Amino acid sequence: MSPTKQTSVQAWEAFCDQLKLAGAVLARESTPDDELTQAEGLRKLVRTIRMGFEASLEYGNTDFPEVYQVLTPTTLGEGETADAHYHQAMIDGSKTYRLHGQRGEAPYMELTVYAGKIGLDSSSAQIATVTEVDLQVEADGSYELMLSPDPQPGNWLRTTPETSVLFIRQYAHDWSKTRDASFNIEQVGATGDRPLLTVEEVSRALSRTATYVGRSAGTWAAIVDQRRAAAPNRFFVFELEKKDDDEEAPEMPSGHRFSSGYFRLAQDEALLVSFKPAEVPYWGLDTTNYWFEALSYAERRSHHNNRTVRYEPDGSVRIVIAPKDPGVTNWIDTRGHLEGPMLFRWSRTNLALPEIQAEVVKLADLAKN
Incomplete structure (x- = not known):
């Protein structure tokens, strides 16, 4: 050889x-x-x-x-x-x-x-x-x-x-x-074309890739584990959280503040999320699976924002997180998941995040209302 x-x-x-x-x-x-x-x-x-x-x-x-x-x-x-x-x-x-x-x-x-x-x-x-x-x-x-x-x-x-x-x-x-x-x-100043591939270059990339697979999966799962270990079906404001000294965690993107939680439901249950937001440029509520993947990134069935949601007459919002269609407005489809992270983004504003209430209810009771 x-x-x-x-x-x-x-x-x-x-x-x-x-x-x-x-x-x-x-x-x-x-x-x-x-x-x-x-x-x-x-x-x-x-x-x-x-x-x-x-x-x-x-x-x-x-x-x-x-x-x-x-x-x-x-x-x-x-x-x-x-x-x-x-x-x-x-x-x-x-x-x-x-x-x-x-x-x-x-x-x-x-x-x-x-x-x-x-x-x-x-x-x-x-x-x-x-x-x-x-x-x-x-x-x-x-x-x-x-x-x-x-x-x-x-x-x-x-x-x-x-x-x-x-x-x-x-x-x-x-x-x-x-x-x-x-x-x-x-x-600026670069000339010519990208050099031809070499075995050494690919070898280095393979090593970095393998490291990335292990490190990335573990890092994001550990972040989800932290939320999963807390009380379910409620929201926590990020600013109030304290990170461990050795925790590798991402810095927040500019212009956003966050609340997060972890839903945990039975097949016949839903999480009723309610809050009264101020008029701000953007807010959005997303759900992910355990691996921190958005549940419907392409179809957008598993999130709402301040333009897609339907408001109550008093300006408040009621969003229903459930594994089945409850037949009400503002449904977030969990795509078969009975548990997973929830992320609320509050963006381009200095106003305080709204207080978010969350209550586990029976799907049958939602349908009656």
């Missing part, structure tokens, strides 16, 4: 060995053992392979970066909302990049650079961010944003040598009526 073949085989075998270890997340005592959760866990591990490999290799060359849609209906697992589109580009913070394109119609946008990415790296820290408030857009809808360690005229995001990823979030109340932004990125 040639040295090149031997290196390739060794890289693949090491990758498979690492992946086997990642499967331990399925067997943890805290991981639910029902059929649906275990099936989704297996799927999550495979999906995470794709996510890690794209970030490490397919879009991982920082001299020739590309902005790509990182979260899709089949690549989820970080507590996403169905109201957002997520893109990212892998960069080298010591270099200078030009991001440009059309702004699109999403009312809210965040362009953030991080030193490290949760799961892919051992730590992650937000470096700088620009939102729709500060982004200067031309009359024709185009924009240009520079990313560099040194100040630049116009739109600029400060980077550091440790900066490794540009993450872009766009939020809209109804994406069927909203035009997405476009994103093009290039390193």
Whole structure:
């Protein structure tokens, strides 16, 4: 066997060995053992392979970066909302990049650079961010944003040598009526084409991918476990929570505050969620499975926001979380799940989060009312 073949085989075998270890997340005592959760866990591990490999290799060359849609209906697992589109580009913070394109119609946008990415790296820290408030857009809808360690005229995001990823979030109340932004990125001064692939490059990417699969699945499951261990069927404001010193947890995106909870129901039960929100630019309530995957990212059946919900005459909101259609308005379909996280986003406002009440009721009683 040639040295090149031997290196390739060794890289693949090491990758498979690492992946086997990642499967331990399925067997943890805290991981639910029902059929649906275990099936989704297996799927999550495979999906995470794709996510890690794209970030490490397919879009991982920082001299020739590309902005790509990182979260899709089949690549989820970080507590996403169905109201957002997520893109990212892998960069080298010591270099200078030009991001440009059309702004699109999403009312809210965040362009953030991080030193490290949760799961892919051992730590992650937000470096700088620009939102729709500060982004200067031309009359024709185009924009240009520079990313560099040194100040630049116009739109600029400060980077550091440790900066490794540009993450872009766009939020809209109804994406069927909203035009997405476009994103093009290039390193200033880079010439030629991306070099041909090498075994060494792929080998490094495989190792990073395998690490990402194990680390990412464990990190997000641990976050869900924290909520699952608390009292179910109630909401807690994030600001009141205290993280453990050694806990790897994501920083909150700019311009949002959160309440979260964990629903737990029987087949004949529903969770009646009620609150009276102030008039704010955006709020949304999402549900996920144990693996922190949005229950209906594409179909949007398992969440509501301040434009899709039906209000009561007094301005209050009643949302019903249930595994079956109760025949009432504002139903959130749990897609067969009897338990899972709930995430409430309260965005672009300094007003206090509303007090959210939650009550377990019988489905039959809802139908009577």
